[in-house]
Each structure stands twice: as structure tokens, then as C-alpha cells.
Amino acid sequence: MKRLRIRMMLAAALMPVLSACGTSHPADVSGLRRVVGTDLIGARGATAEDQRKIDRTVVGICAGGIWTRAECGRHGGAK
Template identity: 50%
Template sequence: MTLPPLPTRLVFSAAFALMAAGCGTSPPADAARPTLARSARAIVGTSLIGARGATPADQEAIDATAAGLCGAAVWTRAECRKHQQAAAVAP
């Protein structure tokens, strides 16, 4: 019996290695309330706390929070667009 050509053996070896690596397991994720709260704070941020929009620094904090909400897809694209338009008009 002859062996297949080297490129064929390499492809099969790589495919087997990838399949074996994909069969691993990961530990269960914790869905407890504190964990979800930390995740939400990490996504959205906490810069909005105390901001009123009265100063440029306040507006930057609001924009940073909106960016987190848009990036995490908490807000819809229409809501993100509405915030961007309103922020562009703000003095």
C-alpha cells in the first residue's frame, strides 16, 4: 500500500487536529445577577453617572455611554442614529 502525497497527508492531519481541538469543553457560565450587572457595566460604562449634559464634559460622558449601548446592540440602529443626530445639534 502506498501513502497519499504529502500535501494530502498534511491537509488530513490539519483537519484532524482542528476537529480534536474543537471537541474541548468550557466550564458553565455564571448567570447570577452580580455577574450580569458587572457585564452590563463593562459594556455600557459608568461615565453617565452624574452627567446632565450641561457641559461639554457631560456631553462626552453621555456620548460614551451611548457608544456602549450602540456597540452592545442594546439600542437599535435607529436609536443610535437618533442620538448621533441629537448630539451633532447640541451646542
Template identity: 65%
Template sequence: MKRRRALMRSALTMMPALILAGCGTSAPANVSGLRGVVGTDLVGARGATAADQRRIDRTVVGLCAASVWTKGECMRHGELRDG
């Protein structure tokens, strides 16, 4: 019984600490994940040519697929792009 009580007390003490540790903000260790989502197509694209626009669209597709942008934002890009 004492062991169970000690275990319960330990768990109740550690839970808030573990939750708070997971809620911190810190810089990412590296940017490879973000680079994989965004890609490098946007570098140098100005939107002045059809090739530039395709590069911009490829970047948007990555952002939309990774849910960085909302569905509404992605649809808005498509609407602005098409019309």
C-alpha cells in the first residue's frame, strides 16, 4: 500500500513537469524538415514568367500539403492564380 501511494505521488508530481516541458518553445535543431516542405523552387522566382509562376505554385503545393496554410488559403491562391 505504501509503495502504491508513493508511486501515485511520484506520478502526480511528474505529470505537470512533463506537460510543461512539452509546451516550451525552442528553435528547431535544423531546417531540413521545413526545407523539405517548402523546397527551393521559390529562390529567384519573381512571378514575371510562366516558369516563375510554376516555381511559386510548386512551393504553394508543398505548404498546402503540409497543412502550413489552411484549405481556404490554398484555395485562395488557386483562385488568384486562375483568375
């Protein structure tokens, strides 16, 4: 039930983006921002802290149901 609610919130947040055309930006993407977060900003992948930022972003994307279970499972699996 929680996963469905998250998906519905994400869909509601993306509707203005997906249905709009022109040059104006979407009015509100707060739902997507809550799922994806802001940890990735400034991360370059060069340090352990950067990797933690990437991992935190992936956790939000997986928890929000944006990526499939298989895609989430591949994160960090290939070394």
C-alpha cells in the first residue's frame, strides 16, 4: 500500500512535466524531489563520501519504485 501511495505521489508530481510543452518549467516537482533527494548534487564519484551520496540517491529511486527491483539489485553489484 505504501509503495502504491509513493507511486501515485510521483505520478502526480510528474504529470505537469509530462503533459506540458513550451518553455515554462513545471509548477511543482516537490514529490519527485522528495523521492530523489539532493544528495547527488556535487558528487563526482571520486571519494567514499561521493559514493555514499550516490547510494542515498539510489535508495530513494528504488524505494519510490522508479527503477525495477532488478535494476535496484544491480546497483553496486558489478565491481
